Amino acid sequence: xxxxxxxxxxxxxxxxxxxxxxxxxxxxxxxxxxxxxxxxxxxxxxxxxxxxxxxxxxxxxxxxxxxxxxxxxxxxxxxxxxxxxxxxxxxxxxxxxxxxxxxxxxxxxxxxxxxxxxxxxxxxxxxxxxxxxxxxxxxxxxxxxxxxxxxxxxxxxxxxxxxxxxxxxxxxxxxxxxxxxxxxxxxxxxxxxxxxxxxxxxxxxxxxxxxxxxxxxxxxxxxxxxxxxxxxxxxxxxxxxxxxxxxxxxxxxxxxxxxxxxxxxxxxxxxxxxxxxxxxxxxxxxxxxxxxxxxxxxxxxxxxxxxxxxxxxxxxxxxxxxxxxxxxxxxxxxxxxxxxxxxxxxxxxxxxxxxxxxxx
Amino acid sequence: xxxxxxxxxxxxxxxxxxxxxxxxxxxxxxxxxxxxxxxxxxxxxxxxxxxxxxxxxxxxxxxxxxxxxxxxxxxxxxxxxxxxxxxxxxxxxxxxxxxxxxxxxxxxxxxxxxxxxxxxxxxxxxxxxxxxxxxxxxxxxxxxxxxxxxxxxxxxxxxxxxxxxxxxxxxxxxxxxxxxxxxxxxxxxxxxxxxxxxxxxxxxxxxxxxxxxxxxxxxxxxxxxxxxxxxxxxxxxxxxxxxxxxxxxxxxxxxxxxxxxxxxxxxxxxxxxxxxxxxxxxxxxxxxxxxxxxxxxxxxxxxxxxxxxxxxxxxxxxxxxxxxxxxxxxxxxxxxxxxxxxxxxxxxxxxxxxxxxxxx
Numbered sequence: 261x262x263x264x265x266x267x268x269x270x271x272x273x274x275x276x277x278x279x280x281x282x283x284x285x286x287x288x289x290x291x292x293x294x295x296x297x298x299x300x301x302x303x304x305x306x307x308x309x310x311x312x313x314x315x316x317x318x319x320x321x322x323x324x325x326x327x328x329x330x331x332x333x334x335x336x337x338x339x340x341x342x343x344x345x346x347x348x349x350x351x352x353x354x355x356x357x358x359x360x361x362x363x364x365x366x367x368x369x370x371x372x373x374x375x376x377x378x379x380x381x382x383x384x385x386x387x388x389x390x391x392x393x394x395x396x397x398x399x400x401x402x403x404x405x406x407x408x409x410x411x412x413x414x415x416x417x418x419x420x421x422x423x424x425x426x427x428x429x430x431x432x433x434x435x436x437x438x439x440x441x442x443x444x445x446x447x448x449x450x451x452x453x454x455x456x457x458x459x460x461x462x463x464x465x466x467x468x469x470x471x472x473x474x475x476x477x478x479x480x481x482x483x484x485x486x487x488x489x490x491x492x493x494x495x496x497x498x499x500x501x502x503x504x505x506x507x508x509x510x511x512x513x514x515x516x517x518x519x520x521x522x523x524x525x526x527x528x529x530x531x532x533x534x535x536x537x538x539x540x541x542x543x544x545x546x547x548x549x550x551x552x553x554x555x556x557x558x559x560x561x562x563x564x565x566x567x568x569x570x571x572x573x574x575x576x577x578x579x580x581x582x583x584x585x586x587x588x589x590x591x592x593x594x595x596x597x598x599x600x601x602x603x604x605x606x607x608x609x610x611x612x613x614x615x616x617x618x619x620x
Numbered sequence: 621x622x623x624x625x626x627x628x629x630x631x632x633x634x635x636x637x638x639x640x641x642x643x644x645x646x647x648x649x650x651x652x653x654x655x656x657x658x659x660x661x662x663x664x665x666x667x668x669x670x671x672x673x674x675x676x677x678x679x680x681x682x683x684x685x686x687x688x689x690x691x692x693x694x695x696x697x698x699x700x701x702x703x704x705x706x707x708x709x710x711x712x713x714x715x716x717x718x719x720x721x722x723x724x725x726x727x728x729x730x731x732x733x734x735x736x737x738x739x740x741x742x743x744x745x746x747x748x749x750x751x752x753x754x755x756x757x758x759x760x761x762x763x764x765x766x767x768x769x770x771x772x773x774x775x776x777x778x779x780x781x782x783x784x785x786x787x788x789x790x791x792x793x794x795x796x797x798x799x800x801x802x803x804x805x806x807x808x809x810x811x812x813x814x815x816x817x818x819x820x821x822x823x824x825x826x827x828x829x830x831x832x833x834x835x836x837x838x839x840x841x842x843x844x845x846x847x848x849x850x851x852x853x854x855x856x857x858x859x860x861x862x863x864x865x866x867x868x869x870x871x872x873x874x875x876x877x878x879x880x881x882x883x884x885x886x887x888x889x890x891x892x893x894x895x896x897x898x899x900x901x902x903x904x905x906x907x908x909x910x911x912x913x914x915x916x917x918x919x920x921x922x923x924x925x926x927x928x929x930x931x932x933x934x935x936x937x938x939x940x941x942x943x944x945x946x947x948x949x950x951x952x953x954x955x956x957x958x959x960x961x962x963x964x965x966x967x968x969x970x971x972x973x974x975x976x977x978x979x980x
Contacts, residue, residue, distance in 0.1 A: 261931075277640060280633075280660050282931065283944035283957070300640050300660070534939050549936040556916065556962075571621075571642065576909040579894050584643035597643070602916075 261546060262287060264321035264343070266314070266336070267328030268297025270585040270595065271522050274530070275327065276301040278538035284546070289317055296585040297327070311338045318342035323545050325500060327521060329355060330402055346450070346499040346545035347520045355520045358400045358431045365515045368491040372515050373507075374434040381422055387432035388418065394435040397421040399428050409467065411435075436514055438507035442476055444485040445526040447501045447540040448493045450547035455540065456486045457533060457553045460525045462505070465565075468593060471613060472525045472561045473606075474532060484513050492518065501526070501541040524563065524595070531581045532559025532602050557602045560613035562620065564597040566590060569619045574599065577615060621906060622647060624681035624703070626674070626696070627688030628657025630945040630955065631882050634890070635687065636661040638898035644906070649677055656945040657687070671698045678702035683905045685860060687881060689715060690762055706810070706859040706905035707880045715880045718760045718791045725875045728851040732875050733867075734794040741782055747792035748778065754795035757781040759788050769827065771795075796874055798867035802836055804845040805886040807861045807900040808853045810907035815900065816846045817893060817913045820885045822865070825925075828953060831973060832885045832921045833966075834892060844873050852878065861886070861901040884923065884955070891941045892919025892962050917962045920973035922980065924957040926950060929979045934959065937975060 261284050265272045268290035276286040276297060288295070288303035297303065306313040309332055318324050318339035325346055326336065333356070336349035354360045358375075365372045376387035378397065388395065393415070399408035410421035412432075441464065445457040458475030459482050489504050503523030506513040526537035535543075535551025543550050567590055568574075574582055577599075584597040599616050603609040621644050625632045628650035636646040636657060648655070648663035657663065666673040669692055678684050678699035685706055686696065693716070696709035714720045718735075725732045736747035738757065748755065753775070759768035770781035772792075801824065805817040818835030819842050849864050863883030866873040886897035895903075895911025903910050927950055928934075934942050937959075944957040959976050963969040 273640075277637065280637060280946075281941075281943045282935075283928075283946060543935060548932060551935065552939055568643075572908060575642075575903060575911065579912055581641075582643075583641040586640075586643060 261285065262321045263542060263545070264289065264317050264324045264339075265297065266290075266308070266324065266326040266331050266339075268295035268303055269327050270296045270587075272297035272327035273300055273585060274527075274536075274538045274583070275325075275522065275541060278536055279542055282539070282542065284542060287317060287321065289314060294588065296587060299586045308332055308335055311335060314339050315342050318345075325521075325541070325545055326352070329519060329521065344545075347502070348496055348499070351496045351498060351502075351520045355518055356401055358398055358403070358517070359429070361518060362431065362433075364492070364495070365488075368488070368495060370488040370491065370515045371513060373436045376432050378430040378432050381426060384418065384422055384426075384430075384432060388412070391432060391434040393417075396433050396435060397425055398431050398433065399425055400431050401429065407467070436507045436509050436516075438509045438514070440508045441505065441516070442481065442485070442508055442513075443472075443503055443505045443523065443525040444489050445501060445503050445523060445529070445537050446486070446489045446493060447537070447544045447550055447553070448498045449544040449550055450499050452497075453544075453550050454490065454493060455550045455553045456482075456489065457526065457529060457537070458482065458555050459485055460528065462525050466593070468565055468595070469524045469563055470565075471563065471617060472528055473609065473613065474528050474559050475555045481508065481513060488513065488515060500544050501537050524598075527583070527598050528559035528561040528600050529553075530583070531600050532556055557604050558606045558609035559600055559602045560609045560616065561598055561600045562613065562616040563595055564599070564620060565595055566592045567620070568596045574619055577601075577619065579603070579612065580616065621645065622681045623902060623905065624649065624677050624684045624699075625657065626650075626668070626684065626686040626691050626699075628655035628663055629687050630656045630947075632657035632687035633660055633945060634887075634896075634898045634943070635685075635882065635901060638896055639902055642899070642902065644902060647677060647681065649674060654948065656947060659946045668692055668695055671695060674699050675702050678705075685881075685901070685905055686712070689879060689881065707862070708856055708859070711856045711858060711862075711880045715878055716761055718758055718763070718877070719789070721877060722791065722793075724852070724855070725848075728848070728855060730848040730851065730875045731873060733796045736792050738790040738792050741786060744778065744782055744786075744790075744792060748772070751792060751794040753777075756793050756795060757785055758791050758793065759785055760791050761789065767827070796867045796869050796876075798869045798874070800868045801865065801876070802841065802845070802868055802873075803832075803863055803865045803883065803885040804842075804849050805861060805863050805883060805889070805897050806846075806849045806853060807897070807904045807910055807913070808858045809904040809910055810859050812857075813904075813910050814850065814853060815910045815913045816842075816849065817886065817889060817897070818842065818915050819845055820888065822885050826953070828925055828955070829884045829923055830925070831923065831977060832888055832919075833969065833973065834888050834919050835915045841868065841873060848873065848875060860904050861897050884958075887943070887958050888919035888921040888960050889913075890943070891960050892916055892921075917964050918966045918969035919960055919962045920969045920976065921958055921960045922973065922976040923955055924959070924980060925955055926952045927980070928956045934979055937961075937979065939963070939972065940976065
């Protein structure tokens, strides 16, 4: 069996690493061969709109998936004429556009921050009148890791935010005064089998995920998150892993965004769950039985952003599981690796997580 | 950092899989590219006595290791002129010869079965007079998975055994009436740091490892095994993972054989220990801090020999971790993969192991 993976970043790399033990071959597609994925499995290089190359790759595979949200939907639609693409490109089209995404949440009865589309300067004024300040003006498309966002705290910020982002299709969202952020990683297989990991609590710094802890035990929030994410899975007859990020405000979940793929906040599942999100994504898109999503102890994960610790120093940390992505250039804000610890209690996990944070 | 691995079987494949997350590159050497290792990492093909090719490979690496016991020692000696070879080829020379191996055990005070070298038919008669029957006549070299062995139960077997094996350098060993077989996997780093995994209990079928369970809890046997294996590690200033198999007879350990490499009876460490034997081998030979060898629950491992179960069926087994080796040809007696389960109690592990055995 062969899986074609469009995009050869760290998510693809970890998918390929999960595929080898199952005897599943992978083949990547990306602009450059010396990518995290291309270092560990065969890769075809080309532009993301080269339909001839992409379609040829699809023809060699049993199923196509992607590790990157900004793959052109038209490219995946073309590949689908040759081979099933999972998750469905239609879901990706929604996830690529914050307005469609928030509208989907609302239609499914999933709480979201108040939001309004903003195309013109006058739309922004109207949105602020209705929703109020503080809020965040965001590009509808191509935002990730905090990029393409401007906060609006007071009236003085309105023009500055518009100057920074105006001209593109935008969305204005009311600011959510959250106490914490959590995410739910779910999988749905081609046969309709569903599985949910325990909720993960996430801490962001400068808009980039800094650390995750799981399980984040709250039977009430877990049930609510599964209900919300289950509604999305069923709406699309979804296939693969889906991640949804929520704010927790006044003890309730408010959906922030979804990612139709394996997700940074699920990296702890490699050592901290019986079956990793990467293996379950492969099982799901190939129509194989899903593996157990049960936690193995209490896991903590720390991202290495912009720089990685010396190998010698990192590996001296008791119980640390290191994952480097093989990126040649260490740029600020770039995710270069992560480390996970698993402890038998939440308290021991938090202590170990503190040590990992100091490694950065 | 790059590790050159001579031999690209399943052991090398799992070494390469452990190397990727640490950001360590690997390069294999074997006769064929379409090998378990060659499918997951770059490979150079050639004969095992092609010193020019082997030395060129060594020159590109920071350290050389091997995944196969029958690599010619002279080839590794040649590579060592370019780059450190770990473990030392001198240990391999001992492990390749059952007589040198048993003599080493005896010299270090490690109990062994009674043994005698057999070169001539008259040596066999003398050995049987001294040691008695039952016993096993074995080739000194190139035996594995029960190959190159003939049992001698009664006098009628003497000629048959001689006819089968006579002409090669042999060893006659007294039969050990053991109650069970165990193995100890140990690691010693270039800096002299040592670590021992919990003892593993092994079941063989037709001379091939069928299943392993760990931890096999006996503080007394664990201490004795660590003392014996520690003596071997220190004798050689050993670097890397070393496996030693023991019989347990009348409650005491009797050393059977050693393997200067990662070992089939340590495959459970991938999911069942904090750090796998593969990662610890890499850490040891690169002079990095060793990782924890503590068990995570109770692990059971089953080998798939000659055939593998259908993927669909294997993955339906709750908690099963599958490892297929990518071998194209399924020959009888050939190890094609393994599966591991980890449970919270030994009893639950034994139940799960029973289900895995029925998958074969």
